[in-house]
Amino acid sequence: MRQAGLFCRWPKIGMRNIKTALAAALCALIYYFWNRSPAFACIGAIFGMGSDLESSKLHGGNRLFGTAIGGLLGIALFRVYLFFYPEGGHTLLLVPLVFVGTVALILLCQIFWVGGVQPGGVVLSIILFNTPVESYVTYALNRIFDTGIGVIMALAVNSVFPGGFTFRFMERFYRLFRKTAEEPANMIEKTEDERDGISN
Secondary structure: OHHHHHHHOOOOOOHHHHHHHHHHHHHHHHHHHHOOOOHHHHHHHHHHOOOOHHHHHHHHHHHHHHHHHHHHHHHHHHHHHHHHOOOOOOOOOHHHHHHHHHHHHHHHHHHHOHHHHHHHHHHHHHHHHHOOHHHHHHHHHHHHHHHHHHHHHHHHHHHHOOOOOOHHHHHHHHHHHHHHHHHHHHHHHHHHHHHHHHHO
């Protein structure tokens, strides 16, 4: 019986949902005029959105600093790889490089931004294993730039709308407003009833 109730319960759309969608949509709109793919900016906006401005700074910082550290580290390690294999191609050299890179990434994140390990590891792995030789530098720099735009957009949207402001709060505010608006009418009816009672 409880399971049936769970399936009937609909998820609620809160303000964080709207703010996240708005930040991603604004990134897509800006990049439309730049004639540039908004994919990583939208990802940065979605990952960077928190329930309030402080949590947004934390999530956005994780994404931005992790991407920057992983991207720059990936450029350096891929350069070492190209020194031995200028034509690229998957080789066993990438195995120790990803090991060294992951250790270095964790150490650098402990120094600069602790929460950046996961997004940094994603960028590092993509650069080492899935980026063409001729575009690894531009890929990393573009990824850092686009992520920065997305995080900035998330922070901007979150600074405009107050944290914790949900549609449930709006519903309570509306009920309170209606109650306040109806009180003068109730007072008039009560006064008229009292007057009728006295006259009778």
